[in-house]
Amino acid sequence: MKKIGILTSGGDAPGMNAAIRAVVRSGISAGLEVYGVFNGYEGLVNNNIRKLERGDVSDIIIQGGTILGSARLEDFKLVEVRQKAVDNLMEHGIEGLVVVGGDGSYRGAQALTEMGINCIGIPGTIDNDIDSTDYSIGFDTALNTVIENVDKLRDTSSSHHRCSVVEVMGNRCGDLAIYAGLTTGAEIIITKETGYDESEVLARLRHFEEVKRKRHAIVIISEKITDVHLLAQKISQHSGFSGRATVLGHIQRGGSPTARDRILATQFGDKAVQALVAGEGGRCVGVVEEQLITIDINEALQLPKKTRKPLFDLHDRLV
Structure with a gap:
C-alpha cells in the first residue's frame, strides 16, 4: 500500500482534526502518501480529493470541527454512487481509507471495503453512541461544555428558587445526560x-x-423526549419552583477539544494507519478498558446498546 485517504463524515465532533493530523503524520512516517477527502462521502463522489503534507495539519490539533468538512449523502447507499467513489479513489491510486464518524459512516466504510477499498473506521461522535468503544472522539469535550453551562445555571437557579430544565444532545444514547447529571449534582x-x-x-x-x-x-434531559419548555411551565404550575428551560443545542459540538479527546483521537488515527498497513479492512478502532482495539464493522454495528444502569443507580443513591 502506497496511498491512503481520510474523510470525516456525519456530525462534526471536537477532536476530528486531531485524528486527521495523526493519520496524515503517521501515514507519512510509514512511507505513505496521504490524501484528504473534503466534505465526506459527497467529496469522495465528486472527486474533491487532494494530497496532504505534514504542514497541512500543523496546529489543527487544537481546533474544533474538521478542516476536511463533512456532509451527509443519502445516495451513497446506491451502488452506482459508491462506484463513482471507488473509481475516483482508484484514479488517485488510493488503496485504503480512514473514515471518521458514526454508525452511518461505518456502514459506508463497510460497503466500500466490499467493493475493494480497505476502510478503517474511527468513532467520532459527541453522543458516544458507538457501542464497540467505551468512548468516541468528541464526547469528553461535549460533556465538559454541558458541565460548564449547567454549573452556571445552578448558580442563578439557587438565587431564584428555580428549577432549570436542561436539554442536552443524545437522542439515541443518554451518555451526555447521565455523565453530566452525575458531575453537576443534578436532581433528576x-x-x-x-x-x-x-x-x-x-x-x-x-x-x-x-x-x-x-x-x-x-x-x-436528553433531546427529543419531551418539549422542555412545556415541562418547565408545568413545573412552575405544579411545584414551588419556578421552571426555566435551556436547550444547549449545537453549542455542544463546538470548541477546542479537551486533552482527553486530543489524546484519544491521536491514538485512534495512528491505530487506523497501522491497521491499513497490516492489510486490514472493514474494521473500526476503539478503546475498551483502556486498550486500543480493532473490531469488524459488521460486528460493531450489531453489538447491544451500552447500559449505564450502574451510573443511574449511583445517582439515585446520592441525590
Missing part, C-alpha cells in the same frame, strides 16, 4: 433508558422542595 436525569413519566418528575420535584428543603433543582 431523564434519558430513553430511564423512560419519562411527567407526573413522577413533578412529584419528585415537590418532594425535593417540601421534604428535602431544596431551594433549587436541575433536571437534565
